[in-house]
Amino acid sequence: MTRPAYLQPRTLVLLILPPMMWAGNAVVGRLMVGSLPPVAMNALRWLxxxxxxxxxxxxxxxxxxxxxxxxxxxxxxxxxxxxxYNAMQYLALQTSTPLNVTLIGASVPVWMMLVGAVAYGQRLHARQFLGAALSILGVLLVIAQGQWEVLRHVRLVPGDLLMLLASLAWALYSWMLARPPAAMQGAARPDWDWAAFLQIQVLFGVIWAGLCAAVEAFMAGGVQPPVWPATWSTWAAMIFIAVGPSILAYRCWGLGVQAVGPTMASFFGNLTAIFAALWSAIFLGQHPRWYHPVALLLITAGIAVSSASTRQVRNGAGHDEA
Known part of the structure; x- marks a missing residue:
């Protein structure tokens, strides 16, 4: 009997490697606090x-x-x-933990649902509202650190709020990729492979990142780390996040999504929080608290419920929803 595509060893590697790398990016970003300014670090990464x-x-x-x-x-x-997105993630890691950042980042499908409804006219259904409620509950549990009275006193960690904004930016980016203008569809789309298309994004993104890094340096007034790696360990960290979480993860994720589709791939994306917990315990000595696995279960359940609703709509109504 033929195994499903997502159980094939090659596909499993393609889908597991990216969340492993993305979790490593969060841990490295936390380790680099004090070594490089976060926005400058993002600009150097993509350069x-x-x-x-x-x-x-x-x-x-x-x-x-x-x-x-x-x-x-x-x-x-x-x-x-x-x-x-990446600059805000590094900014978030200045005050938040890699596990919190990756768990809050797992709420991206909820933001995608909301952006789709507001900006692209995507119809929402009862199961999607239930899925959104479960995922938001998981995010709030992380922000509250398992103590709901924290929310009543609005004692929120700045990094967690920044990661929420970063997730919104990523949702907007994802929708723009899923619903490109006519000039980027079908025969009108230039013959760009994955490397060329990523390079074009990098060219525009680095210009913006460089301008933001200049603003960061001006606002810091000279009381910040140097904008250029000063040690071999810092250079090694920068090369890792440039090769692993950027190029390698991008390519593997694209091939994995082609093999199993975005819905199934999204469940593998939630492994980022699991790997973040593992790497944080090994390299940072930050062990998960009781509310971290509970939050992961809530977020995953929310995504599963929303995805099930989307599949039913596709199969029943026959129209396309991203």
């Missing part, structure tokens, strides 16, 4: 990615006319994905 992608994406330099024609869309996804 390194752009340099590494050069040999794989040389074709874009001969296709500048196509980029100019679509620059508004390309700049928007570059700013949201490369320039904003």
């Amino acid at each position: 390194l990615v752009g340099l590494m992608l050069m040999p794989l994406s040389m074709r874009i330099w001969g296709d500048m006319a196509a980029i100019r024609e679509r620059w508004v869309y390309l700049a928007a996804i570059g700013v949201l994905g490369v320039g904003t």
Whole structure:
């Protein structure tokens, strides 16, 4: 009997490696607190990615006319994905833990549902509201650190709030990828492979990230870490997040989603919090509290309920919902 696509060893590797890398990115981001300013760290990360992608994406330099024609869309996804989401994640890690950041990041499907309803006219159903409620309850449990009176006194960790905003930015980015303009659909879409398309996003994202890093340096007034890695360990960390969570995870995730679809892949994405707990315990000495697995179960249940609703709508009504 043929095994489902997501049980094939190659597919499992493709879907498990990205959350492992993304969790490592969160832990490294926490370890780098005090070594590099967070926004400058994001700019340097993607500058390194752009340099590494050069040999794989040389074709874009001969296709500048196509980029100019679509620059508004390309700049928007570059700013949201490369320039904003990752910078806000590193900012969040200044005051929050990798486990909190990855758990709150697991609420992205809820934000995607809300963005879809508000900006793209996606119809919402009862099961999706239930799924959203479960996921939001899980996020609130993390923010409250298992003590609901924390919410009553509005004693919120700044990093957790920043990660909520980062999740919203990622939801906007994801919808823009799922519903591109006509110039990026079908035969009108330029013949860009994964490396070329990522490189274009990086080009626009690095410009924005560099401007934000300059603002960060100006606001700090000189009382911040150097904007350039000063030790070999810092350089090693930067190379890891450029190669692993950026290039390798991006490529593996794209192939995995092609194999099993975005709904099934989203469940593997929730492994990020599991790996974050493991890496945090090993490298940071930060062990999970009782509310972390409970929150993960709530968030996962919410996504499962919402996904089941989406599948029913697709199968029953026959119209497309992202």
